[in-house]
Amino acid sequence: MKLDDFIDKIFSKYKGRKFRIQFWNGVKRTYGTEDTDRFFTIIFKTKDALRKIIFKGSKGFGEAYMNRDIEIEGDLADCVSLTSEPYFKLFRPTFREKLKYLKLFLQNRNTLRGSKRNIHSHYDLGNDFYKLWLDKNMQYTCAYFDYPEQGLDDAQLNKMEYICRKLEFKTGETVLETGSGWGGFAIYAAKKYGVKIKSYNISHEQVVCAKEWAKKEGLTDKVEFIEDDYRNAEGVYDKFVSIGMLEHVGLDNYQTFSDIIFKHLKDKGLGLIHSITRLYPEPTDSFTATYIFPGALIPALSEIIPVLEKNRFTIVDIDNLRLHYARTLYFWRENFEKNIEKVGNMFDDRFIRMWRVYLSGAMTSFSDGPMTLSQILITRGKLNNVRLNRRAFYDEKYKDPHWNYWT
Amino acid sequence: MKLDDFIDKIFSKYKGRKFRIQFWNGVKRTYGTEDTDRFFTIIFKTKDALRKIIFKGSKGFGEAYMNRDIEIEGDLADCVSLTSEPYFKLFRPTFREKLKYLKLFLQNRNTLRGSKRNIHSHYDLGNDFYKLWLDKNMQYTCAYFDYPEQGLDDAQLNKMEYICRKLEFKTGETVLETGSGWGGFAIYAAKKYGVKIKSYNISHEQVVCAKEWAKKEGLTDKVEFIEDDYRNAEGVYDKFVSIGMLEHVGLDNYQTFSDIIFKHLKDKGLGLIHSITRLYPEPTDSFTATYIFPGALIPALSEIIPVLEKNRFTIVDIDNLRLHYARTLYFWRENFEKNIEKVGNMFDDRFIRMWRVYLSGAMTSFSDGPMTLSQILITRGKLNNVRLNRRAFYDEKYKDPHWNYWT
Numbered sequence: 001m002k003l004d005d006f007i008d009k010i011f012s013k014y015k016g017r018k019f020r021i022q023f024w025n026g027v028k029r030t031y032g033t034e035d036t037d038r039f040f041t042i043i044f045k046t047k048d049a050l051r052k053i054i055f056k057g058s059k060g061f062g063e064a065y066m067n068r069d070i071e072i073e074g075d076l077a078d079c080v081s082l083t084s085e086p087y088f089k090l091f092r093p094t095f096r097e098k099l100k101y102l103k104l105f106l107q108n109r110n111t112l113r114g115s116k117r118n119i120h121s122h123y124d125l126g127n128d129f130y131k132l133w134l135d136k137n138m139q140y141t142c143a144y145f146d147y148p149e150q151g152l153d154d155a156q157l158n159k160m161e162y163i164c165r166k167l168e169f170k171t172g173e174t175v176l177e178t179g180s181g182w183g184g185f186a187i188y189a190a191k192k193y194g195v196k197i198k199s200y201n202i203s204h205e206q207v208v209c210a211k212e213w214a215k216k217e218g219l220t221d222k223v224e225f226i227e228d229d230y231r232n233a234e235g236v237y238d239k240f241v242s243i244g245m246l247e248h249v250g251l252d253n254y255q256t257f258s259d260i261i262f263k264h265l266k267d268k269g270l271g272l273i274h275s276i277t278r279l280y281p282e283p284t285d286s287f288t289a290t291y292i293f294p295g296a297l298i299p300a301l302s303e304i305i306p307v308l309e310k311n312r313f314t315i316v317d318i319d320n321l322r323l324h325y326a327r328t329l330y331f332w333r334e335n336f337e338k339n340i341e342k343v344g345n346m347f348d349d350r351f352i353r354m355w356r357v358y359l360s361g362a363m364t365s366f367s368d369g370p371m372t373l374s375q376i377l378i379t380r381g382k383l384n385n386v387r388l389n390r391r392a393f394y395d396e397k398y399k400d401p402h403w404n405y406w407t
Numbered sequence: 408m409k410l411d412d413f414i415d416k417i418f419s420k421y422k423g424r425k426f427r428i429q430f431w432n433g434v435k436r437t438y439g440t441e442d443t444d445r446f447f448t449i450i451f452k453t454k455d456a457l458r459k460i461i462f463k464g465s466k467g468f469g470e471a472y473m474n475r476d477i478e479i480e481g482d483l484a485d486c487v488s489l490t491s492e493p494y495f496k497l498f499r500p501t502f503r504e505k506l507k508y509l510k511l512f513l514q515n516r517n518t519l520r521g522s523k524r525n526i527h528s529h530y531d532l533g534n535d536f537y538k539l540w541l542d543k544n545m546q547y548t549c550a551y552f553d554y555p556e557q558g559l560d561d562a563q564l565n566k567m568e569y570i571c572r573k574l575e576f577k578t579g580e581t582v583l584e585t586g587s588g589w590g591g592f593a594i595y596a597a598k599k600y601g602v603k604i605k606s607y608n609i610s611h612e613q614v615v616c617a618k619e620w621a622k623k624e625g626l627t628d629k630v631e632f633i634e635d636d637y638r639n640a641e642g643v644y645d646k647f648v649s650i651g652m653l654e655h656v657g658l659d660n661y662q663t664f665s666d667i668i669f670k671h672l673k674d675k676g677l678g679l680i681h682s683i684t685r686l687y688p689e690p691t692d693s694f695t696a697t698y699i700f701p702g703a704l705i706p707a708l709s710e711i712i713p714v715l716e717k718n719r720f721t722i723v724d725i726d727n728l729r730l731h732y733a734r735t736l737y738f739w740r741e742n743f744e745k746n747i748e749k750v751g752n753m754f755d756d757r758f759i760r761m762w763r764v765y766l767s768g769a770m771t772s773f774s775d776g777p778m779t780l781s782q783i784l785i786t787r788g789k790l791n792n793v794r795l796n797r798r799a800f801y802d803e804k805y806k807d808p809h810w811n812y813w814t
Binding site for chain 1: 552553555687688709712713717721725726729731733774779781791793795797800801802810811
C-alpha cells in the first residue's frame with residue numbers, strides 16, 4: 001500500500017476534530033468528524049517528511065517543520081495539540097530512534113558539568129532575545145492571572161506576590177533560592193518584603209544580568225546572586241524557594257534536590273517548589289530533549305512526593321496552575337511573533353521555526369496535553385504556628401488567624 | 408541490670424520536655440530538660456506493665472492502661488504524644504509481636520466480607536454512643552475552623568460547605584458518595600445545593616440512621632443511602648466525593664478505589680477525596696489495628712498519587728487540614744469526658760480507658776505525630792472550564808472568574 005493510502009485508511013476512522021492533509025501529490029483530504037474553529041491543514045511537501053514523522057515522532061515533526069518540508073495553514077498550536085490525543089499514539093519512534101534517544105539521555109545527564117552545559121544551551125541564548133517576548137520583569141515561568149484577560153506584566157507580578165504570601169515572608173528573614181532566572185523574584189521579594197535572599201544559578205548570562213539589576217535597584221545588601229550549582233549551596237535559611245528549576249534537575253537527582261532543601265532549611269521552615277509537572281510519569285518528548293531543553297525531565301507528582309516524604313517534609317498545599325501556564329505561553333507566542341523581524345536579525349529561519357514548534361507545543365500541552373504546573377508548599381517537620389486557611393494567599397488585607405494551640 | 412535502672416539509664420540522656428516516672432517500688436524520677444505545661448507522671452503499678460510496653464509498643468501501652476496497670480497524672484495526650492518523638496523509637500515490638508501483627512493484618516484484610524466485619528466492629532457500636540460526643544450533624548471526620556476558638560457544630564458545618572464549594576455543586580447534578588457516615592454530608596448537600604446524591608456505606612447502624620434522617624428532612628427524592636460496598640456502586644455521576652473512607656480501603660485496594668472513581672465519574676467531572684494521610688508510609692500502630700480500627704491503614708500521599716495518575720486524573724488541589732483535625736479531636740475528647748457517666752452505662756471501664764487512649768493518641772498524632780489530613784480535588788481528564796483560583800472556596804459571594812479559553 002502506498003504511504004498516502006495508508007494514512008488515508010488510518011485517519012478515515014478518526015473521530016476527533018476535523019483537519020486536512022495536503023499530500024505531496026497535491027491531493028487534499030479532510031479527516032475527523034467534529035467541527036471546531038481549530039481547523040488546520042498540514043501540507044506535506046515531500047513523502048519523506050511524512051515518513052520522518054511516522055518513524056521519529058515529535059522530533060520528526062519538528063525537523064520536518066524546521067526544514068520547511070511541512071507547512072501548516074491555520075494555527076501550528078492546533079496541529080501540535082492534536083498529536084497529544086490518544087489516537088496519535090500510533091506514531092511511535094522506531095527502536096533505532098529509541099536507541100538514539102537513550103544515547104542523548106545519557107549524554108545530557110545532570111552531573112555538575114552536564115547541568116552547566118544543558119542550562120547554557122537554552123538560557124544563554126542572549127538576554128536580548130528573551131527581552132523580546134518575556135514580560136518586563138523577565139519571568140520565564142508560569143504567570144498567575146486574576147482574570148482571564150489580564151496582561152502578562154501584571155500576571156507575572158501576581159505570581160511573585162502569590163509566592164511571597166504563601167511563604168509568609170517577613171522583614172529580615174533569610175531565603176535560599178535555587179534557580180534565579182534573571183533575578184526578578186529575588187529582587188521583588190527583597191524590595192517588597194525586606195527578606196535577604198541568596199540565589200544560585202548556573203546560567204552565566206542570567207547571573208550577569210541579575211547582578212546588574214540588583215545593583216541598579218540598590219539591593220546588593222539584600223540580594224546575592226551566585227553563579228554556582230544548587231548542589232553547592234551553603235548556609236541555613238528561614239525559607240526556601242525554587243521557581244522553575246526542578247524541571248532541569250533530572251530523575252536521578254530528585255532525592256538530592258530534596259536533601260538540599262532539608263539541609264539548608266531551618267527546622268519548621270517553609271519552602272515552596274514551583275515546577276511543571278506531568279499527569280503521569282513519562283520521558284521528555286524527543287523534539288524537546290533534542291532541540292529545546294537537553295537533560296530536562298518533567299516530573300509527575302508521584303516522582304516528587306516520595307523524595308519529600310523521605311525527608312519528613314509536611315506537604316501543606318499543592319496548587320495546580322496549568323491553565324495559567326497555557327495563558328502565559330499564549331502571550332510569549334504572541335510577543336515572539338510580534339517581534340519576528342528582530343528575532344530574524346539574531347537567528348536563522350530554522351531557529352525561528354524550531355521556537356514556534358516549542359512555544360506552540362508547550363502551550364497546548366498545558367491546555368490539552370499531559371502537562372500541569374504545581375506549586376508545592378512544604379514545611380520541614382511539623383510547623384504548628386500556621387494559618388487556619390489559605391484565604392490570605394488571595395487577600396493581603398485579610399490577616400488570617402493562625403493556630404495558637406500546640407505551639 | 409534491673410529494669411528500672413535500665414530505664415533510668417536510657418532516659419537520663421533524654422533532652423525533650425520533662426516528664427516523671429513513678430516506678431512500682433514507689434521511686435519517682437524526672438527526666439527531660441525542657442520545662443513545659445505538658446508535664447505528666449506515668450505511674451507503673453507493676454514491673455510487668457513496663458515490660459509489656461517495651462516488648463509490645465503502642466499495643467502494650469494501651470493494654471497496660473486499659474488494665475489499670477499504669478495510671479497517668481496529668482494529660483494522657485501529653486504522655487501519648489511523647490512516644491511519637493524519635494527518641495522513643497527504641498520501644499520496638501519484638502519479632503514475636505510482629506508475627507502476631509502480621510497475622511492480624513491478614514485476618515483483617517479488606518475483602519468484601521472483611522471490610523463488612525472491620526467496619527461493623529467500630530461504626531456499629533451504637534448510634535447513641537456516638538451522639539454523646541460528636542457534633543449535632545454526626546460528623547465523624549475532620550471539621551474545618553474559621554478561627555481557633557470556633558465551636559465544633561459550626562466547624563463541622565463549615566467542613567461540609569467547604570467541600571460543596573470545592574466540588575462546585577449545582578442544582579440537579581448527580582453525586583456518588585462512598586462512605587456516608589450517618590448521612591450528614593449527603594443531606595447537607597442535597598438541602599443546600601439541590602444535588603442528587605447516591606451514597607454507599609456498609610455500616611448497618613449508620614445506614615438505618617441516615618435513611619431515617621433523610622425521611623425526616625423530606626429528602627428521599629434527592630438522597631439515597633445504600634447499604635453496600637463501594638466496589639458494588641452503579642451508575643455514572645457528575646461529581647464524586649468520599650469523606651473519611653479511604654482510611655478503611657487498605658493498600659491493596661487503592662487502585663480499585665481509583666478505578667471505581669474513574670468508572671463512575673463522567674469525563675471532566677470533579678471529585679474530592681478527604682482522608683487522613685501520613686507524612687510517610689508506615690503500617691498502622693498495633694494498638695489502633697488491634698482495638699480501634701481493624702483493617703485500617705492511613706496512606707501516605709506517595710501511596711495515593713500514583714494510583715490516581717494511572718487513571719490520568721488531574722490533581723487540581725491538595726489541602727492539608729491536620730491542625731483542624733487535632734482541634735476536632737480536642738472537642739471529641741472533651742465531649743467524651745463530659746458524658747463519661749452515660750458512656751459508663753453503655754460500656755465497661757476497660758472500654759472507656761481504651762477509648763481515651765484512642766482519642767488522645769489521635770489528637771496528638773495530628774499536632775505532633777506523623778498524621779495529616781488531605782483533601783484531594785481531582786478531575787477526570789482535563790477540565791478546562793475551571794476557576795482561575797481558589798478564592799471562591801473561602802467566600803461564597805466571590806464569583807470567581809472561570810477560564811474561558813480552551814473550552
